[in-house]
Amino acid sequence: MEVLVSLLSSLKAEDPLRVAQEYNVMRSRSLAMKAELSLTCKVGALKENIKKNRYKDILPYDQTRVVLSDSDSDYINASFIQGASEGCRYIACQGPLSSTLTHFWTMIWQHKVKVIIMACREIEMGKRKCERYWAAEGQAASFGPFNVTNQGETQPSEEVVVRNLSVSHMQEVRSVTQYHFLSWPDHDVPRETSGVLNLLQRVRSSRGGDASPLLVHCSAGCGRTGVICALDYIYDLLVTKQATDDFSILKVVLELRRQRPSAVQTKEQYHFIFTAVCCMLERLLPSHDQQLYCNLSQLKKSGRSNDTKPASSTSRLSQPVEMSDTYAVVNKHKQPHPPGPSPAHPTTIPHSESRMLPGTHHYDNDSGASATPIYSVVRPRNNPPARPHSAMPFYDIATPTNQRPAEASDYQLVSAPQDCDYEDVSPSEVSGFCSPAGIGFNSRVDRPKGPRDPPAEWSRLER
Structure with missing residues (x-):
């Protein structure tokens, strides 16, 4: 328990700038590790396999790739990732293409996968990120020799859809559960950590003591997939008491990157792991320990300033x-x-x-x-009364005399200096030299009170 409290205190004190710097260190170390361990991607770069990759720069390492045995080709863009305990724990995979749907189900059948986590939508930002490998609710679809029936869908929250799939092959029927997480933008992070942590809790409850690997995929199978694998990996370290005083999220991500290229792809995703682990520790620690050792109500406010106003x-x-x-x-x-x-x-x-x-x-x-x-x-x-000041600066819209009020939107308001009572109004098109905008400020100057014509004595010529 003391280790968890110490870990929570250290993560709570992390500065976002330091986390960003650590992310850059992680990237440089992963490149050095690739060279030191001679990790290669030759099979994925072969001419016959290049079209099976959704992204040409995300290829699995030859040393950790999933090798298919019951297919016309043994290649699929997927990698084995070891868990906190012995044995294979995860399969990190790209979202299947239309040409790799059969290979996708071959992999699931070969390794007896029972649970799938899908961390992307089929279409994002107008682009297809994953081909549909399941049927509509109550219907069936065939993918090569595999017949997949969608027996039912539930939505326990707005973020998650759970599909119960029945897969039949060679007169054998198996059940596969898919957890589709909908609230994770590409190259970004969810707004809150609770959705991902609740998802992983549901997955663990449904798997029980199942020893088959957990299949996790997004579009490329590295960014969002890497974060999910990292969080579940860290959870296993915590509950099995393998986390020691030298625990480091950097080491965990490097271990994932040793097996799957570009796992945890962006700086925001890396920082999200820190925030999610703090929330995870908050759930694991009893309430009395939370109050005794740290103020957990401030956990999510990372990077806040220590300088407070009186x-x-x-x-x-x-x-x-x-x-x-x-x-x-x-x-x-x-x-x-x-x-x-x-x-x-x-x-x-x-x-x-x-x-x-x-x-x-x-x-x-x-x-x-x-x-x-x-x-x-x-x-x-005793100054003469002036117009009241408002808490926020206000702006007047100057409307040219030769235009209707509805056309005043052609003018762009420019913020006035703090001690100036006039605002510059810059028209997008100058209507004329004598327009109110042509003189550089609005027309709030009062009209002169003197005569319009000069006095008569001014026009007399001196002799």
Whole structure:
């Protein structure tokens, strides 16, 4: 239990920048490992096999590829991946093509696969990512010598569809369950980790003590497939107490990449593993251990800043504002001061800061001192009443006189400086020199109050 708590604390403290740097280290190490172990992809690059690959740059290693025995060709773009325990645990495979559907079911039948995880949709971003290898609900379809019947579909959540398939071959019938995860974009990650963890929990419950390999595929069989294999691999390490103090997600991903090229393909997917493992540990640890060792409510807020604003600033801004007095912030010396009592009067946001985002306030002495800021009372001058300032800057739309108001959308609004009352209005097409936009600002300048014609004495010539 102490190992899990220590691991949780270390993952919780991970900085996103450091995780990104570790991802780059993982990529460079995987390239070096490929050279050191002499990992090759010669079979997948053969002329007769090149069309069986969905992507020409994702080929299985010859040392770990799945070799078909009952087929006209022994090649399929799939790799064996060892699990945390002895024996084969996963088959990482690309989404089958229309020309490889028979090979796909041959692989399933040959290795007695009972559970499939599909982590992609058939069509994504207008492109076909996987050929359908099952039949519609209540119907049957043939793929070479294999007859596949869809006995029923259920949807336990919005993210998962479960299909119960019956596969018959050579007068033998087997059951295969497919878990289709719908909420995982290509080259991206799901919005939440709970969906993937719940999926893996369902898969483990349905498999029980089955020793046959778990078939996992997406489109290429490396990015999303690698993340699922990594999370299930880590879960086995945790529950079998194989995780030690030197546990490293980097080592786990490198082990996967030794067997399947480009497993865990993007930086976001790599970071997703860290977040998901934190959530996984939160589920495994008892509630009293969670409260005793760490604040698990902040687990998912990785990379948050340790610098917090004084609590008094937010509370003061939420109090009613007295307009009779104005308070100015006086910079304090950098030496520490004991926290003082809160000011007797509420705080008014100065006009110079009224254009800041609502609910935020920055003090000049926020950087070093944590004590309460000092305020000095400044009586307002008797200025003529001005138009009220809003919390956010507002913009006026200048409409040319020779256009209808509906055509004002041709103008692009440009944000004004903080201390300026005018906004630049730049038309997409200048209608004329005398248009309001031609002078560079809107037409809120009042008309001159003097006479339009010059005085008569100005026109007299001096002699």
